[in-house]
Amino acid sequence: MTRRRPKVRLTVSAAVLGLLISGCSTVPTDSATVAINQVSGGVDEPVGVEPLSPEPGASPEEIVRGFIESSASTVQGRPVSREYLTAARAQSWDDTASITVIEPEISAVTSGAERIVTVTGQLVGMVDRAGTFTPDIDQFTIDLAVAQENGQWRIAEPPGGIFISRPDFVRAYEQRDIYFLDGTSRFVVPDPRFFVRGGRVQSTQLVERLIAGPNLWLAPAVLNQLGNVKLASNVLVTGRTARVELTQVGARSNEVLEGLSAQLAYTLLGQLSIQSLEVTVDGTALQLPSVGSVQELSDWLSFDPDADAGVVAGVGHYIEAGGVWTQDGPIPGPAGDGSYGLTNAAVSIEEDSSELLSLAGLAVAPGQSATLYVGPYGGDLIEVLTDGRLTAPTWSDVAEEVWTVRNGSDVVRIPTGSPAQAVPAPELAGTGAVRIFQLARGGSRAALIIETEAGPALFIARIERTADTIQVSSPLAIAPSLTGVRDVAWTSADSLIVLATESSGEQVVPYTIGVDGWGITELTTNGLPGEPDTVAAAPNRAPLVSAAGTVWQFITEVWAVLIRGQAPLSGTAPFYPS
Numbered sequence: 001m002t003r004r005r006p007k008v009r010l011t012v013s014a015a016v017l018g019l020l021i022s023g024c025s026t027v028p029t030d031s032a033t034v035a036i037n038q039v040s041g042g043v044d045e046p047v048g049v050e051p052l053s054p055e056p057g058a059s060p061e062e063i064v065r066g067f068i069e070s071s072a073s074t075v076q077g078r079p080v081s082r083e084y085l086t087a088a089r090a091q092s093w094d095d096t097a098s099i100t101v102i103e104p105e106i107s108a109v110t111s112g113a114e115r116i117v118t119v120t121g122q123l124v125g126m127v128d129r130a131g132t133f134t135p136d137i138d139q140f141t142i143d144l145a146v147a148q149e150n151g152q153w154r155i156a157e158p159p160g161g162i163f164i165s166r167p168d169f170v171r172a173y174e175q176r177d178i179y180f181l182d183g184t185s186r187f188v189v190p191d192p193r194f195f196v197r198g199g200r201v202q203s204t205q206l207v208e209r210l211i212a213g214p215n216l217w218l219a220p221a222v223l224n225q226l227g228n229v230k231l232a233s234n235v236l237v238t239g240r241t242a243r244v245e246l247t248q249v250g251a252r253s254n255e256v257l258e259g260l261s262a263q264l265a266y267t268l269l270g271q272l273s274i275q276s277l278e279v280t281v282d283g284t285a286l287q288l289p290s291v292g293s294v295q296e297l298s299d300w301l302s303f304d305p306d307a308d309a310g311v312v313a314g315v316g317h318y319i320e321a322g323g324v325w326t327q328d329g330p331i332p333g334p335a336g337d338g339s340y341g342l343t344n345a346a347v348s349i350e351e352d353s354s355e356l357l358s359l360a361g362l363a364v365a366p367g368q369s370a371t372l373y374v375g376p377y378g379g380d381l382i383e384v385l386t387d388g389r390l391t392a393p394t395w396s397d398v399a400e401e402v403w404t405v406r407n408g409s410d411v412v413r414i415p416t417g418s419p420a421q422a423v424p425a426p427e428l429a430g431t432g433a434v435r436i437f438q439l440a441r442g443g444s445r446a447a448l449i450i451e452t453e454a455g456p457a458l459f460i461a462r463i464e465r466t467a468d469t470i471q472v473s474s475p476l477a478i479a480p481s482l483t484g485v486r487d488v489a490w491t492s493a494d495s496l497i498v499l500a501t502e503s504s505g506e507q508v509v510p511y512t513i514g515v516d517g518w519g520i521t522e523l524t525t526n527g528l529p530g531e532p533d534t535v536a537a538a539p540n541r542a543p544l545v546s547a548a549g550t551v552w553q554f555i556t557e558v559w560a561v562l563i564r565g566q567a568p569l570s571g572t573a574p575f576y577p578s
Contacts, residue, residue, distance in 0.1 A: 050075065053083050060146045060153045061108040064117045067155055068106070072168035074196050081162070086147055086154045098161025099127040101169045102140070110146075117144045124166050125517065131193035132215040133175075135517035137480045173197055175518060177494060178210045179266040180222035181259050183465035184398055187305045187442040188266045189222050190494040191215055192516050203235040203242055203274065206267050217474060221444040221462040225252075225260035232282075235268075240275040241294065242268050249281045257288055262300040269297045305397065305442030305493040306539035309577065310354035316536060316544050316562070318551050318571035319343060324359065325571060327562040332378040335359055340373055340381060344392035347377060347577040348400060356577055358416060360393035360402040374402060374414060384414050391437045395578050398443035398465065408433030408451075411472050425472035431459070439463070441493045441539070441578065445515065448475060449485050456485045458498055460515060478517035484508065489537040489575075497523075497537045499545070508532060510545065510554075527559035528552060529568070538576035546572045 051070035054063060067084035082090035106121035119142045125135040145157035164172070174197045177190040191214050195202055211226045213219065232245040244264055252260070261279060268274050277295040279286040291299040301307055308314070315326050322338035323330050324345050330336030335345070342361040350357040356377040364370045370390040375381035391405040401415040403423070411423040428434060428450075435456060436449035448459040459475040479485070482500035486508055491497050494515045499508050502522075508531045510523040523543075525532070532545035532552075542553040550568035552559040561568045 051080050053080055054152070054154075056152065058153060060110045060115070060117050063146065063153045063155060064108050064119060064144055065106075067158070068119075068163050068165070069168070071162035071164040072172055074172050078162070084155055085158055086149050086156050089154075089156060089158055093158050094160055095162055096129075098159075099169075100159075100161065100163045101125050101127065101166055102163055104165040104167055115146050117146055118142070119144060119163075124169075127173075127194050128215070130209060130212065130215060131195060132217075133192070133194060133516045133518045135478060135480055171197070175514070176202075176206065176271050177267070178206060179263050180210075180214050180218070180224050181263065181303075182222060182398060182442050182444045183463075184443070184467075185223060185255070185259050186303070186398055187444075187493075188262055188300075188303045189218070189305075189442050189444045190266075190515070191218055191222075192494060192514060192518070203237055203268060203272055204231070206271070207231060207235055207244060207264065210263060210267050217476060218444070218462060220464045220473065223259070225256050225263060229260075232280075237272075237274060240273060241278060242272075242274045242276070243278045243280070244268075245280045245283070246286075247282050254288060254290075257286065258290065258300075259303075261286065261288065261291070261295055262303040265295055265297055265300050266303070305440075308540055309349055309538070313349045313354045313356060313577045314538065314541055316541070316551075316553070316574055316576055317345065317347060318536075318544070318546065318569075318574040319345060320569075320571040322363075324361065325569075327569060333380065335361055335373075335375075335378075335381055341365065342373075344573045344575075346393040346395050346402065346575055348395040348402075349397075349577050351397075358395070358400070358402075360395065362390055362392055362404075364390075372402075372404060372414070374416070385412065385420050391434060392573070394437060394439045394446075396439055396443055397441055397578060403437065403439060403446075405434040405437045411437070413470075423470055423472055425461075427473065427475055428461075431475050436488055438488060438490060439578075440490050440515075446472065447488045447490065447496055449488055450475065455483055458482060458485045458488060458496075458500070458513075478515070479511075479513055479520060480517075481520065482511065486533060487535045489535050489543070491537040491543065492539045497535055497543050499532050499535050510535060510543070523554065524557060525559065526557075534573050536574040536576055538578065541576055544574035544576075546574055 051073050063084055070081040073080055078095045101124040103122045109118050123136045123138050123140055125133055127133050144155055146153050147156040173194045175192050175194050177192050179188040182189050213224050214222050229246050230248045232247045236243040265277055285293040317324055317326055322341040323336045340361055341363045343364045345361040347356055348358045359377045361373045369386050369388055372385040373381035374384045387406045389407050393402045393404050395402050401413045403413045406412050409429040411425040412420050413423050414420045432450040432452040434448050434450055438447045444463050446461045449456050450459050457477055458479040460478050461472050461475040464471050464473055484501040486499040488496055488498045496513050498511050501508055509525050512521045528547045530548035532547045534546045536544040542555055544553050551571040551574050
């Protein structure tokens with residue numbers, strides 16, 4: 001949802017707050033969620049400077065502030081934090097029940113008669129037990145009961161879990177991806193998770209979380225070939241090679257084992273300075289016909305949704321005078337010369353050759369219906385769909401089909417050579433009118449801009465695909481701090497670029513953002529002749545925007561013309577083939 005909830009006063013007890021938050025905000029602070037024999041039995045070293053113990057004679061407000069500051073500790077069990085609690089609560093407090101990330105500016109006020117310290121501030125989001133972040137920018141108010149013990153103030157009713165400021169959270173935790181498979185087993189799908197920064201058993205923790213499965217929101221859209229598998233021991237890293245010893249794998253086809261290996265390879269290789277992978281099953285090296293006993297990421301490039309599309313397929317396109325252009329001029333055929341009066345377009349890539357394969361173009365005349373055309377790149381297009389309103393087309397890289405949303409909520413896909421087919425999306429109608437719909441690489445997510453009661457907002461929905469069914473489900477608002485969202489594009493399978501304003505701002509600017517809503521970063525508008533109105537992106541390619549009727553690329557922290565030394569090229573609605 002994008003509407004702000006009213007501020008709520010919570011009288012906090014360990015039990016009550018745990019119930020209120022446990023659905024969306026929990027993670028164990030040692031980052032090890034699965035106990036497998038003696039796997040990941042080490043204790044992480046402290047990250048940064050450890051917090052201070054309570055000062056003698058500290059006031060109730062100082063005790064509460066010190067307790068919150070002590071949450072930055074990464075020492076297992078948080079012994080310093082427990083010093084701020086009464087003796088009984090120090091024994092029973094569950095510091096692993098939740099992580100609630102807050103802005104650093106808080107207010108702490110004591111009600112003397114009630115011995116209550118009221119803390120108010122602003123949320124950033126929650127992190128669950130598996131390390132999954134969920135954004136939330138509501139204001140919060142929490143009442144903490146305090147009591148005197150041996151002449152010193154201590155917290156008698158702590159919250160379940162921890163409250164930690166955004167800067168402390170960034171210092172103590174880092175985000176890494178674990179990878180599952182899309183519903184067709186063609187691509188790996190990233191699932192971002194938080195871990196204690198610099199944890200010395202992080203490779204084991206990554207595999208543990210991979211075995212434990214995807215986050216609950218993503219689970220219906222992906223497959224996990226490590227489900228029910230067990231780790232026989234900690235992941236052993238020697239030099240730059242990781243050894244993963246598995247057991248309880250059972251009888252599995254080579255195809256399934258290849259998917260399993262791809263999941264491990266993308267999860268471990270390249271993230272922890274690990275370059276190669278050895279997988280054993282019950283002590284015997286895993287043998288696959290396609291690779292050797294030592295695997296590298298290059299063995300599994302066919303699973304990579306962000307693989308380089310090549311020189312030809314990596315060329316930016318845009319709309320000019322109703323036709324599709326590149327910086328070299330109009331593309332061949334009637335789609336280039338403006339015959340169809342296009343306002344948006346999308347181009348698919350042939351998987352094996354990386355050649356430009358098909359073009360889908362949208363024509364919207366003022367006061368008239370929208371028409372979607374599809375045909376070969378450089379050839380004639382045919383009309384495949386006409387309706388009152390259609391979103392800009394987007395190609396699936398899982399299947400040769402183009403998608404659009406009709407009249408704000410009806411998702412439609414058009415497989416090449418087949419008629420349009422409705423895609424069930426029962427939750428969209430109640431969310432708002434869909435203005436933008438863009439499929440992610442790998443096919444398990446889509447980015448949407450939905451016109452909500454509070455204005456246009458950014459959502460991520462999952463694409464649940466099996467051999468027989470497909471549907472769009474569970475649209476999730478991931479950027480509640482951004483308003484007036486204008487356009488969005490995928491920079492990779494786990495990150496986006498979005499045009500929007502911040503809650504306190506007025507100017508539309510580009511932002512990068514993770515697929516889970518973490519890490520919103522504003523990009524400069526230096527070099528642009530005006531506000532950007534559309535955006536395009538692709539892995540390993542410079543983002544493109546249109547502004548004031550011209551097209552620009554983002555290079556070395558500034559927006560530049562497409563052809564160096566020449567005037568800006570006229571155009572709108574840029575896009576990359578996908």
